[in-house]
Amino acid sequence: MTKTEALTKGERTRQAVLDAAHQLFVEQGFAATSMRQIADRAGLALGGIYNHFPTKESIFSEVIMAYHPFHQVIPLLKDTPGDTFEVFVRNAAKSMVAELGRRPDFIKLMFVELVEFEGKNMPNMLQTVFPQVLPLVQRFTDRQDELRGIPPFTLFRSFLGLFFSYYMTEFLLVNMPANLFQKDSLDDFVDIYLHGVLAPKDVI
Amino acid sequence: MTKTEALTKGERTRQAVLDAAHQLFVEQGFAATSMRQIADRAGLALGGIYNHFPTKESIFSEVIMAYHPFHQVIPLLKDTPGDTFEVFVRNAAKSMVAELGRRPDFIKLMFVELVEFEGKNMPNMLQTVFPQVLPLVQRFTDRQDELRGIPPFTLFRSFLGLFFSYYMTEFLLVNMPANLFQKDSLDDFVDIYLHGVLAPKDVI
């Protein structure tokens, strides 16, 4: 076994600490999670953690950077040359919602960071991710001839907002007493967005 | 001064504790806020708090119930009989975003609750508020002849989602390094929503 592919013991426990911390931060938030809880769940003694991380905060900042899923979401929003804008939106929306559903922890972590570290100079998830996401605006700039002249960044922003909120409401309202909201209304959301931005003649 | 309109000393300090706790919970979250901080900001000694509240959690549950602004947002989304759907949406969107901007604490508090009390049986903001908000679906049911046959609850959900996300992105992205996103794009959001849901002939 070569050195590069095999994880050393230290690397494995370090990863176990990150995994345990990630779970606990998602479940309880940062302040409510103790180093002893992290140690217990990682199968490690309390003191052992400090061989790998200097502080509790350093664990958090590493967790939010390692677990944010944008680098997985972004490639899903690629535009295929032959496709119409409609197909692009339909695929992108579906991919985005599915990926968010696959990683509900991400949203929780974003909120934990927002609640407990706003104002403090921590490595910020959104600040870090924003430059990565920005090129996606180009997808909307490229297709402006099919659209109704709304500024590309607004198109991008409303796209993300609409489908992020689609996922969030599904996430939040699923346990509600009145179960009014219908499943599979993603198509309706896509429908609204497309009619909202496409030039009249191109409406399907 | 009559008994009903004048606040007794006890009632005033009780309110001061709630105010202080509210501020601190918004700034730091629940777990990171200490009873001593609350006492200090309320201008009260630590022990004095316990003459008014039995536990720290009881303060939180009272805060989130007292400060959630739905009862103020909801009346703003009233439908005026003579208005077109377009006018209704335009006013409702503007009122909602403005009211959220007037009370950014509300969102912070919602996240605090979501992060630190999910799963625990606390008085839940959304659970409590949902029944109050539900009648608003009627606004969309009433206007279905003007619209494109999308289920009313989906209309409602996408409306709230789109304009909530408009506010949130403004809230989050305002300090971003690249200042790409243009101000005053609420009209564009309204435009997208209206084109998204109105029947073709009615599109302005």
Place this chain on the structure above:
DNA sequence: AGAATAAGAACGAACGTTCGTTTTTATTTG
């Protein structure tokens, strides 16, 4: 006077971190 409220010391539990030490792993030497 008497009830309500404020004050702040006191409590034990829990916090994040450090410590000296032991145990495990990796590297060097013979």
Place this chain on the structure above:
DNA sequence: CAAATAAAAACGAACGTTCGTTCTTATTCT
């Protein structure tokens, strides 16, 4: 290939501090 050595990692007790809560005593109201 072992034995010796160095380095890394694990341990759990202990540190000083802070936590939420309780208690006792003083003060303020009506």
